[in-house]
Structures are given as structure tokens and as C-alpha cells.
Amino acid sequence: MMIKYPNGLIYHIKKNNNKKNKKIKKNRVFNAANRGMRFENEINKTNDFYLKKNIAIITKRPTPINVVKVKYHNNSAIITQAYFEKQSTTDYNGVYRGYYLDFEAKSTKNKNSFPLKNISINQINHLKKVVQNKGIAFFLIEFYTINKVFFLDAKYVIKCFQNKKKSSISLNEIKKNGYQIERKLTPIYDYLNCKYFKNKI
Amino acid sequence: MMIKYPNGLIYHIKKNNNKKNKKIKKNRVFNAANRGMRFENEINKTNDFYLKKNIAIITKRPTPINVVKVKYHNNSAIITQAYFEKQSTTDYNGVYRGYYLDFEAKSTKNKNSFPLKNISINQINHLKKVVQNKGIAFFLIEFYTINKVFFLDAKYVIKCFQNKKKSSISLNEIKKNGYQIERKLTPIYDYLNCKYFKNKI
Numbered sequence: 001m002m003i004k005y006p007n008g009l010i011y012h013i014k015k016n017n018n019k020k021n022k023k024i025k026k027n028r029v030f031n032a033a034n035r036g037m038r039f040e041n042e043i044n045k046t047n048d049f050y051l052k053k054n055i056a057i058i059t060k061r062p063t064p065i066n067v068v069k070v071k072y073h074n075n076s077a078i079i080t081q082a083y084f085e086k087q088s089t090t091d092y093n094g095v096y097r098g099y100y101l102d103f104e105a106k107s108t109k110n111k112n113s114f115p116l117k118n119i120s121i122n123q124i125n126h127l128k129k130v131v132q133n134k135g136i137a138f139f140l141i142e143f144y145t146i147n148k149v150f151f152l153d154a155k156y157v158i159k160c161f162q163n164k165k166k167s168s169i170s171l172n173e174i175k176k177n178g179y180q181i182e183r184k185l186t187p188i189y190d191y192l193n194c195k196y197f198k199n200k201i
Numbered sequence: 202m203m204i205k206y207p208n209g210l211i212y213h214i215k216k217n218n219n220k221k222n223k224k225i226k227k228n229r230v231f232n233a234a235n236r237g238m239r240f241e242n243e244i245n246k247t248n249d250f251y252l253k254k255n256i257a258i259i260t261k262r263p264t265p266i267n268v269v270k271v272k273y274h275n276n277s278a279i280i281t282q283a284y285f286e287k288q289s290t291t292d293y294n295g296v297y298r299g300y301y302l303d304f305e306a307k308s309t310k311n312k313n314s315f316p317l318k319n320i321s322i323n324q325i326n327h328l329k330k331v332v333q334n335k336g337i338a339f340f341l342i343e344f345y346t347i348n349k350v351f352f353l354d355a356k357y358v359i360k361c362f363q364n365k366k367k368s369s370i371s372l373n374e375i376k377k378n379g380y381q382i383e384r385k386l387t388p389i390y391d392y393l394n395c396k397y398f399k400n401k402i
Binding site: 051054056057059061062063064065067076077078079080081082083084089093094095096097098099100101102126129130132133134135 | 252255257258260262263264265266268277278279280281282283284285290294295296297298299300301302303327330331333334335336
């Protein structure tokens with residue numbers, strides 16, 4: 001997602017500390033995290049549907065956490081100091097009809113373009129390797145403000161990322177090179193049903 | 202691995218607290234964790250080799266951690282209370298020549314058999330689904346005491362697990378139905394080079 005940290009913690013703060021909640025709402029970073037998390041949850045629900053219907057197994061990699069201090073109490077370990085680490089790969093991978101799938105879900109509030117700074121060099125390097133190893137690599141990009149979601153082949157994104165003159169991919173380019181994923185009730189974003197897979201698999 | 206928790210923490214304790222270290226050495230649970238971690242590290246090194254040589258991308262899923270409390274200090278999040286959670290799937294997955302791979306590495310100090318209680322029902326259910334979705338699912342089993350490692354198709358392990366009369370798989374059965382992976386310098390356990398893949402891919 002666009003800004004992943006602190007993953008899921010926002011809810012905890014919201015529940016327990018109203019003062020902090022107000023402070024957070026003013027902070028754009030946290031709003032971006034909220035937006036990212038909402039999209040992530042919709043992808044997770046889609047993946048739960050795929051799992052239940054035995055269409056595919058797509059799992060989200062847990063956020064890596066660097067554990068520094070642990071206490072032992074009644075034979076159980078309690079982590080007392082730890083930090084969130086950046087994912088060095090993508091958020092999602094899995095299997096669809098025997099094929100390996102690997103992708104990243106991103107959300108932007110921009111209306112006309114997707115800023116490439118939302119993607120890390122680690123993610124690009126990982127997806128390049130996935131392509132080299134014949135895996136299916138892509139992005140799911142949400143334009144939050146205009147309420148549209150697109151499937152975009154990672155090969156195209158890698159090409160744009162490597163073009164030093166390019167700082168973003170326009171919505172028109174995404175429409176031309178990607179596939180729009182319509183929002184439905186169940187599954188919410190049926191991305192495995194998009195034309196890309198019909199041509200490929 | 203056989204006992205996964207507390208993943209990687211043992212090293213921290215060893216470095217910083219000699220008293221605790223002595224206590225841990227007496228504890229068989231921690232010895233099992235150490236043995237599991239050593240085997241896990243050898244698999245990780247093998248996977249690093251595969252990644253560098255562009256043979257395959259196999260990643261280890263981070264241990265899921267349930268974050269309970271977080272403090273914010275200078276705009277950075279510090280986790281002050283969290284717990285290790287059980288992996289609901291397997292430890293490793295990835296892509297090899299476009300195919301989806303999913304496996305679990307287990308270590309036992311038994312000499313003649315692998316106890317099935319080392320495998321959780323969640324792992325069996327996950328691997329069943331992987332097989333149904335045409336992924337390649339297997340176990341890497343280390344017999345620590347006799348210094349032998351085997352590749353065993355998950356379909357065979359699932360069959361044994363479902364046989365209620367069976368509490369373990371004998372070494373002879375593993376030799377007959379699996380493939381021994383010889384220990385080498387680099388990569389340590391070249392499991393993608395075993396006969397299973399030569400027949401399959």
C-alpha cells in the first residue's frame with residue numbers, strides 16, 4: 001500500500017485514545033495509511049473469496065517486525081521492544097492454476113496520474129526477478145478519488161520506473177496498458193477474472 | 202521448523218545475558234528451537250544462492266506478530282507490547298520456472314522416524330489447497346542425529362497425516378517415497394536439483 005506503517009495500529013489508537021485520534025486525523029500520513037489499509041482490506045476479502053471457492057491461494061506477507069527485547073512470563077514470550085521494518089518484496093503472492101502470482105496493491109488520491117515514488121526500488125527489483133523466473137507480476141492500482149481500480153502488468157510499470165524522465169504514469173496510459181477492475185459485491189475486486197489472464201492462462 | 206518460537210530471539214539473549222543463556226541451554230524446548238533455526242538458516246542460505254543465480258525466488262514468510270501496544274517517539278513507532286503468533290500456512294513459498302512452490306522445513310532428532318505431531322493441521326490444510334490449485338507442495342525433513350535431509354512430496358505426507366493409525370513416517374518410508382538431498386558447500390541443500398523436479402518440470 002502507499003504508506004504501510006504503522007499497519008493496523010491506527011485502529012488500536014482510535015479505540016483507546018480519543019486525544020491521539022484527533023491528532024492523527026490532522027496528519028496526512030495517517031490518512032494515506034488509512035486509505036491504503038482500506039484498499040488492502042478489500043484485496044484481502046477478495047483473496048478470502050478465492051481461497052474459499054478454491055480459485056486461487058493468494059496470501060499477504062506479514063509486515064516484518066524487528067524484535068529487540070523479549071520478556072518471558074509463565075513460559076510465554078512477550079515482545080517489549082520492536083520496530084516495523086519495510087517489506088523488501090511485495091505484499092502479495094500465491095498460486096493460480098499452478099502459476100506463480102506476485103503483486104503489490106497501491107492506492108493514490110491523485111485523479112489523473114499514479115506517482116512512481118509510491119513504488120520502492122526494492123519492489124521493482126523483486127518484480128523484475130519474478131518476471132525473469134516466469135512468474136506473473138502485476139500491480140493493482142486504486143484511484144481513490146475517482147473510485148477506479150486497475151490491473152497493470154509489472155513489466156509496464158518497471159519500464160516506466162526505469163525511464164528517468166518519468167515521475168508518474170498518467171491515468172490515460174494506465175487505461176491503455178492496463179485493465180479496469182470493476183467493483184462488485186463478492187468478490188470486491190475480481191482481478192483474476194480480468195482479460196490479462198484470459199489471454200495468458 | 203519444529204518449534205519456531207521465539208524465532209531469532211535466542212541469539213539476542215545469548216549476546217546480552219549470560220545467566221539467561223545458561224537457563225535456556227537446560228531447556229529442551231529451546232534446544233529444539235535452535236536445531237530448527239539452524240536448519241532454517243541453511244535453507245535460507247540455499248534460497249539466497251537460488252536468488253543470486255536467478256534459479257528461483259523462494260521467500261520465507263515472516264513470523265506473524267500480534268501487535269498490542271505502540272508508542273510514538275519522534276514520529277517513529279515503537280512496539281512496546283506484542284506476541285508471536287503461529288504461522289497459519291507454511292514457512293516458504295516462491296517461484297521456480299513459473300511454477301508455484303510451497304513447502305515447510307522440519308527438523309527431528311529422531312533416528313528412525315519423523316513424528317507427524319510436528320506438523321499442524323493448518324499446514325496440512327494449506328498444503329492440500331496448494332495441491333488442489335496445482336502448486337508444487339513438499340516438505341524438507343532433516344534427521345538431525347543421522348545428518349540426512351529428505352525431500353518429500355506433500356501429497357504423501359497428507360496421506361500419512363490422514364491415516365489415523367499413523368503417528369509417524371518411518372525413515373524407510375521416507376527413503377522409499379522421497380529423495381535424499383545431499384549436503385554440499387554451495388548451495389547447502391540443492392533441493393531444486395532433486396529428481397522430483399526432473400520428472401515434473
